[in-house]
Amino acid sequence: MSNILVVIGSARKGRVADKVLDYIKTDLDKREGVTYTVADLKEINMPFFDNELSPNNEAYTITDPQVKQWSELVQAADGVLFITPEYNHTLSAIQKNAIDSLGIDWNEKPVSAVAYGWSGGSLAVGTFREAIGNVKADVKQTIAQLGFMKDLNPDGTLLDAANVEAQIAATIDELVA
DSSP states (O other): OEEEEEEEOOOOTTOTHHHHHHHHHHHHHTOTTEEEEEEEHHHHOOOOOOOSSOTTSTTOOOOOHHHHHHHHHHHHOSEEEEEEEOBTTBOOHHHHHHHHTOSGGGTTOEEEEEEEETTTTHHHHHHHHHHHHHTTOEEOSOOEEEEBTTTBOTTSOBSOHHHHHHHHHHHHHHHHO
16 A cells, blocks of 8 residues: 655645545545545645754754654655746745755655656756655655646646656555555
8 A cells, every 4th residue: 555645835825736636536546456645745834944953964854743643644654746847937935935844754765756847847856856856755756747738728627638647656556566
């Protein structure tokens, strides 16, 4: 059995991530032996990382309750799937903060993403791969990249349902393998 943590990485009102989450849930609900938990970084509301020590330092301890909650969610998951918006050619600040706030929790943790944006999220994917790879996560090769006016309308509704479904399925296939 695989338990996937699906992480909403946008805090905007009217965010497209909620629609993308629905497309991901549709795929996950069809899979035998796969369960999932949704973590909304907006609701977890972690403070910006400000510890004197790096999370990879042996002496690092988590004292903030929201960061503890986040750590427990990541630890309980067999894999993590980020819903990654592209903001100013990179991943969102709350996603970067979520990555930076943990250390050994990421070691060899299978991680992937479903990115979206005007460039299909490709620029956010580059930053995502670098940030999550730096904390020693097992970053999967297949990352869905959903483009506005190609795959999705800017409001998140589908333009190319078959391509969206295929990209999400391929991303999850590799994550749960």
